[in-house]
Amino acid sequence: MESMVSIESDVGEQFEDFFRTDDWSTFKIGADYYLNNAAMLLKKDINHCENNLKLLFRNIQKRIYIGIACEFLLKATYLKLGYVINKRKDNNDPAGNFPFKHQDVSQDKFSKKNTVMLNDLLQTLFSIVDFKTERSVVEKGLRIGKVFRNKEGHVICPSHEYVAQNYRDIEESLKVIYKVVFNQSLNISIAFAEGDVGLFEIDS
Numbered sequence: 001m002e003s004m005v006s007i008e009s010d011v012g013e014q015f016e017d018f019f020r021t022d023d024w025s026t027f028k029i030g031a032d033y034y035l036n037n038a039a040m041l042l043k044k045d046i047n048h049c050e051n052n053l054k055l056l057f058r059n060i061q062k063r064i065y066i067g068i069a070c071e072f073l074l075k076a077t078y079l080k081l082g083y084v085i086n087k088r089k090d091n092n093d094p095a096g097n098f099p100f101k102h103q104d105v106s107q108d109k110f111s112k113k114n115t116v117m118l119n120d121l122l123q124t125l126f127s128i129v130d131f132k133t134e135r136s137v138v139e140k141g142l143r144i145g146k147v148f149r150n151k152e153g154h155v156i157c158p159s160h161e162y163v164a165q166n167y168r169d170i171e172e173s174l175k176v177i178y179k180v181v182f183n184q185s186l187n188i189s190i191a192f193a194e195g196d197v198g199l200f201e202i203d204s
Contacts, residue, residue, distance in 0.1 A: 016112035018086055021102055024079035028182065031072040032202065035174065038065035039190045040198040059160065060152050062190065066170060067149020070142050073174070074121040077181050081128055085121075086110040099124055118146055134176045141173020167192055178202070 041062055046054045075085050083099040089111050098116060122142055131138050144166050151157075167190045178186035184202050191198035 012113060018107050018110060018112050019075075019079060019084075019115070021079050021082055024076045027072045027076035027079065031069040031076060032200075034065040034069035034072065035188065036200040038062045038069065039188055039200040041065075042191070042198075056156075056158065059162075059192070060156065062192065063148035064152045066190070067145050067147075067152065070145030070170075071118045071121070071149065073177060074118065074125065074142070075115070077125070077129065077177070078116075078121065080181065083128065084110060085115045086112065087114040087116055099128060118149070122146065129181060131176060131180055134180075137169075138173045138176050141170040144170055145173075162192065164193065 041058055043054045043058050046058050046061070049057055078085050078099065082101050082103065084102055084105060088098075088100075088109060090109070098120060122139070125142075126135055126139070171188050171190060174188060175186045178184045184204050187199055187201040187203075189197065189199040
């Protein structure tokens with residue numbers, strides 16, 4: 001009889017990969033996709049749900065999308081700049097500490113099962129990208145996105161205090177990352193409150 005652990009392992013193997021530098025564009029496309037949806041999603045887009053719960057699940061979905069997009073954007077950044085996002089098999093590897101350049105390591109030293117956690121990506125980001133005076137802007141938005149991803153992926157709060165500044169901080173953070181890392185101009189407005197108009201446009 002197949003054990004539950006082996007079931008998890010078997011299914012997990014479907015997602016195993018050692019991500020290469022040219023995979024950055026796929027992660028970036030994923031970030032674009034989720035941010036576009038986060039910005040534009042409306043109550044009327046929420047199906048299979050009672051009317052009185054549509055706003056709740058629209059808001060949850062927006063925050064989850066933002067959180068996923070932040071992680072994908074960070075991973076796209078590391079890959080684009082030539083860094084490995086897979087975890088080492090041995091944390092005591094003498095090659096040194098994260099982050100590792102693809103050109104400096106052997107693929108067999110890294111796990112195909114796991115990638116570096118979002119918090120570690122965030123902590124190390126500023127050692128590989130110089131955001132100059134806008135570092136705090138970038139960090140604040142990403143940390144809010146991290147909380148959104150973690151909380152909305154684990155619990156459902158029937159009520160949630162809407163803090164508009166959280167979304168403005170995320171938007172400003174994303175604009176800087178798109179400009180500095182990807183040389184793109186991002187226009188984004190995450191529609192949340194009544195009367196807000198969603199916007200997601202990228203100019204290269």
